[in-house]
């Protein structure tokens with residue numbers, strides 16, 4: 001019988017990415033106060049985040065406090081966000097699911113982003129040793145070249161965890177990018193969409209990609225037990 005390997009996404013799959021964003025906004029606004037002598041509004045940053053201005057919100061929030069800010073000001077502001085020491089907690093169902101599966105299956109983690117930022121989150125959640133193999137796609141090449149939906153991380157995970165013919169399962173939250181590559185590689189794809197967390201997801205404004213539909217949709221990771229049975 002084929003061996004099953006269980007691979008997770010990190011942000012908004014195992015913990016609330018919004019908590020990381022809030023901690024980072026605090027670090028960035030403190031930096032702006034100490035280094036630039038200006039007050040950037042934390043509430044304003046949160047409102048921009050809720051409105052889906054993920055990429056541009058640092059520039060927008062900084063410009064509202066300092067219209068003539070320099071490129072270096074923005075760099076320092078974003079750096080303070082990225083270099084925060086995060087304080088994070090697993091979703092309760094994620095904590096239970098990891099405890100259940102870690103002794104039974106090989107666990108993997110594939111997460112997009114800068115390797116240093118993602119590994120700080122992984123350390124904050126005490127996950128480093130709970131996964132057999134961890135890939136932060138930012139470590140595979142520059143300029144987001146190997147971020148999802150690029151298949152490289154999934155191919156590397158396959159060779160790290162198992163052999164041809166094994167069953168691989170990927171659990172993620174983002175319909176726009178998480179499931180395209182694993183679907184192509186014949187993995188079982190599972191969308192975790194917790195009803196209580198829907199409104200707070202960082203990527204709630206994204207839409208489903210063609211070829212990126214998950215095979216299963218669940219509201220609680222406890223349901224993995226049915227899918228993997």
Ligand SMILES: [Mg+2]
Pocket residue numbers: 009010011012013172173174
């Ligand atoms: Mg995610």
